[in-house]
Amino acid sequence: MIVAERKPMEEILAEIEDFQKILVLGCKGCTTVCCSGGPKEVETLSTLIRMDRKQKGKEVETLEASTELQCEPESVKPMLENLANQYDVVLSMACGAGVQTVAKLFPDQRVFPALNTNFTGMAEEHGVWTEACLACGDCILGKTAGICPVTRCAKGLLNGACGGASEGKCEVSKDRPCAWQEIYHGLKRLNLLHYLKEKPQVKAWPIHPGKVVREDLRQEKAT
Amino acid sequence: MNNFEPLIAVFSCHYCSYAAADLAGSSRIQYPPNTRIIKVPCTGRISVNHILRALECGADGVYVAGCLEGTCHFVSGNFKAKQRVQSAKSLLGEINIEPERVQMYFMSAAEGSKFANVAKEMTETIKELGPSPLKGTNTQ
Incomplete structure (x- = not known):
């Protein structure tokens, strides 16, 4: 799974300072499993944002939602289209791929990451993850x-x-x-x-950004 | 604020502190009327979100009262609660709210006087801290 950690609140609050309607968008994939961006963490972050604004006497409206997988357009697009006009900014609690999926699908929409994506890793125990790939x-x-x-x-x-x-x-x-x-x-x-x-293998190191194309899965476009 | 009376939410375990509160009552032990008790089947049920919501909804302080260490009816619920209280404290620190507004206490069902003392102690702590910084500004 992809392992991520929440950014410090100071950084998150500074990012969204100028916005009033905030969509806190979690992901039910990897970031739920590593307890950094699932529905529970979405609720926590939304509450913290509201509490911070209340202290400062500034208005805010938070909207909480979580996509099945934020890196999959078919999971993101219908959800954000349903919520259209209800928010000014998306605060994504997915990995970097999720944030970019939202940004690519809705290029006119401001999107901020609430997490720092660390690595692809495995759980050693609940609460401990190590990089594995x-x-x-x-x-x-x-x-x-x-x-x-x-x-x-x-x-x-x-x-x-x-x-x-x-x-x-x-x-x-x-x-x-x-x-x-x-x-x-x-x-x-x-x-x-x-x-x-055996002789060590000569590895075919990838060129970044990587791309995988599966012709057998692509849908033929009607011409 | 001299006449400030804090509102304190208490998440109380069914198997220990709730019974301790009952005992305090039936033993006629006096304690401040500032607490509002919310019974939970085990303090392991409490998540960080419950604590934060209580504060957001108007509590000046929150404490979780669970079984004595090693005596949790569900083995480890009170230890989980302790970790979550710690986590809530650090989150509050991040948004400049005094972490002391949230506490964890352990007691047995036989400790009615401890329940009363904890209620007194927490009321004093919150009185010293003053009203929650979320009050006083009204954005609703």
Whole structure:
């Protein structure tokens, strides 16, 4: 999932300072799961905005809504069209892709992000998430016992440990396990140590921004 | 404000502090009439949003009164409430509202006098802080 964190309130409040009708738009996808932009967080942020304005004696109207997936136009478009003219600004609690989807669909509409999008990660426990995938576009997890060296090795090495690790920890930080040492133990456990003797793959690093086109899924446009 | 009487919302657990309030009443223990008790099945039911809404709707202070640590009827509801109260405090700090307006207390069903003391303590704290900064300006 994509992991994001709410921006400091000071920054959010400054962004929307000049607006009176604010649509706080959550996303029921990743940001709900990482507890930063789901319906519950939408309610919290809306309440905080109202409380702040009440303190300052300024009027505000908040509208709360959450899209199924804010990165999917078919989920965003009908919802915002239904709410048209009820708000001056959209405060999006989705990841950067969600914010951009709203901005692209409604180019005349002001959209602000309420979250900072951090990474694609996994939950270690409730409330703890770690980065797990850099979306390199050429996955080698099958050869590395399910541990991603691109993401988890500080140097992003593809051909084994650098030699800087001490007691299984990376030289960058004592809290950071050496990805290649974990890969070694993982492969050993799976009886696949011979993988390490293979030549490292030459990776096809992606060009950003990436684009995926699936001709089999595209709808033919009537000419 | 000398004659300021705060309005305090209390989220009270059915299994402990609500019974403690009942005991305080039947034991005729006096405590300030500033509290408004909202019974919940467990303090683990309370979310940050409930606390913020209470303040937004006019409470000068809010406290959550749950079971003694380790005695929650639902195992860990009171610990969850404690974390959420902490989270509500830090959110209030972010919008320049005194975090002391929100507190967490633990008590057993047998502690009627503690319920009364907590009500007194919280009333004093809020009296010192003064009315909620959300009052005084009317944007409605």
